[in-house]
Amino acid sequence: MTDTYLNLVNAAPFAGVAKRLGLPRPVELRRYRPGAPLVDGPVLLVGTGAGAQELADELLGWDLDVVRHHRPKQRLGAIVLVLDDVTDPTALSAPVLAAAEALRDLRPGGxxxxxxxxxxxxxDPAMAAARRGVEGLLRSLAHELRGGATGNGILVRDGLPVTVTSVVGALRFLLSGRSAFVDGQFLTVVDGQGTPDPDADRPLTGKVAVVTGAARGIGxxxxxxxxxxxxxxxxxxxPxxxxxxxxxANELGGTALQLDITAPDAGERILAHARDRHGRLDVVVHNAGITRDKLLANMDAARWDSVIAVNIAAQxxxxxxxxxxxxxxAGGRIVSLASTSGIAGNRGQTNYAAxxxxxxxxxxxxxxxxxxxxxxxxxAPGFIETEMTARIPFATREVARRLNSLQQGGRPTDVAEAIAFLASDAAGGITGQTLRVCGQNLVGA
Known part of the structure; x- marks a missing residue:
């Protein structure tokens, strides 16, 4: 669905009018394109610990232009702030302010x-305060960035080097155009599981993946x-x-399986289909879902029970x-579709949010x-441009589009990119988590 407002405010003479009136000025986001550079410009890596240098060496191995000190007016593609060794809130000052000096030189889409x-x-109270402080400053900074730039964080469990595969994999995802609509979020690497993707551009080569609700839209x-x-x-x-x-299925050279996922044997039928055609199943994406919206005071059993049956009981x-x-x-991946409605709630969606x-x-x-x-x-997607959101009344839809730091709706491909990353070998150390793909929606946690 076309965002007419986004197109208008990026074209003369409307761009100047929008700026003078202080109107939201969303920009076209930097999304993944095969063959495009991972980062558009040098990467400034700030940090004083041993982990910072180890990570700098890793990034140099990706043929990136890595700099450790910013020169005035040096246009940057990214800033990586390594704070794995902070033990007290006062220790945040030097590295954070060093990064701050470079923010004005961050390129659009940085x-x-x-x-x-x-x-x-x-x-340790001081250490916990410093670590939680990083989360607060990153989320606030993400609200401040402009030009389609995003800010996100990686939390690395104690005892893990910052160069384990899943940290490196998460960093590559967050630096790339694949994470265009992920903003103000954290991924936690919980263990050293995960192996490097054999091909950064085709990380799922040879995997067998099932996607429910695949006929249209996000699926x-x-x-x-x-x-x-x-x-x-x-x-x-x-059916x-x-x-x-x-x-x-024909477009992708795959196979189609007509199936009601609420059937008691749905999982067994999927397994049989995968075994007969491929011998195994590597990735499961639970995308199928329905809405039956109504204020709770007017909710009936049919609406409530059908949403619970499809959206969670079947999974x-x-x-x-x-x-x-x-x-x-072993090595299998399950990725489920949640929603920001399940985090912040949404009027008329008690069944869906539950x-x-x-x-x-x-x-x-x-x-x-x-x-x-x-x-x-x-x-957990936020406002995504789909056939469903196209049916929302115009004024409500426009407000919903602008209620995030990127001031626009996401695309189905933005959700898909996050799922593809979590399905990859490199994400093996990330489990039990929910990643929001919402442009840092201003409602909810």
């Missing part, structure tokens, strides 16, 4: 990424992105969407079947049940 430790990993975008990254795709949707489902049942099967084995909050609770608890090397995570 990236700011912090690397630090989780506050929960220490019982179709996920299927296309996984295929672009090298996966063999099994596209799943209800009523059979024609559209077949179109997506719980299928996951049990997947984890009990040797078709879905189901999506349930998804986040499910992945956090399921992480401890996964086989060694396997992960389960969720992605």
């Amino acid at each position: 990236r700011v990424v912090t690397l630090s430790r989780p506050a929960a990993d220490t019982t 179709a975008a996920i299927a296309r992105t996984l295929h672009r990254d090298g996966a063999h795709v099994i596209a799943v949707d209800v 009523a969407a059979g024609e559209a489902l077949a179109g997506v 719980l049942r299928m996951n049990e079947q997947f984890l009990a099967s040797d078709v879905f084995g 189901s999506k909050a349930g998804v986040m609770g499910m992945v956090a608890a399921t992480a401890g049940l996964m086989p060694a090397g396997a992960t389960v995570n969720a992605v």
Whole structure:
């Protein structure tokens, strides 16, 4: 769906008018394009610990222009702030202010990424204060960035080097155009699992992936992105969407499976399909979902129960079947679609918000049940430009688009890119988490 306002404020003479009136001025985001540079310009890496130099050496191995000190008017593609060794809030001053001096030279579409430790990993009050301080400053900074630039953070559990595979993989994702609509968020690397992706541009080469709700919208975008990254795709949707489902599967050279995911044997049928055609199943994306909106005072059992059945109960049942099967084995990935409605709530969506909050609770608890090397995570989209949001009344839609730091709606591909990263080998140390793809929505946590 076209964002007419975004196009207008980036064209003369409307750009000047919008600036004078103080109107929101969203810009076209820097998104992934095969063959494009990972970062548009030099990367300033700030930090004094041993980890900072180790990470600088890693980035140099990517053929990036890495600088340790900023020169005035040197245009930067990214700023990486390594704060893994801070032990007291006063220690934040020097590195943070050094990065601050370079912010005005950050290019449009630039990236700011912090690397630090989780506050929960220490019982030392000063150290916990410093670590939590990094989270506060990064989220605030993300609100300040302009020109489509984003700010995100990586939390590295105590005892892990900042150069383990999943830290490096998360950094590559957050620096790249794949993370265009991820802003003000943190990814936590919980262990040293994960192996380098054999091909940075096609990290899912040879993987077998199933995507539910794949006939249209975000589901179709996920299927296309996984295929672009090298996966063999099994596209799943209800029989009523059979024609559209077949179109997506044929486009990708994959297979279509018409299936009601609320059926008791849905997971077993998916496993049988994957086993018969590929011999295994590597990636499961639980995308299928429905809405049946109504104020709670007017809610009936049919609306409530149908949303719970599709959005969370089906996933719980299928996951049990997947984890009990040797078709879905070591190194497997499960990624579920949550929603910012499950974080902040949304008027008229108590059933939907309960189901999506349930998804986040499910992945956090399921992480401890996964086989060694396997992960389960969720992605929580905010306002995404889809056929569904196109039906929202004009004024409401315009307000919803602007209520984030990037001042625009995301695209289905933005959700798909986050899922593709979490499905990759490099994300093996990230599990039990929910990554928001919302442009740093101003509502909720």
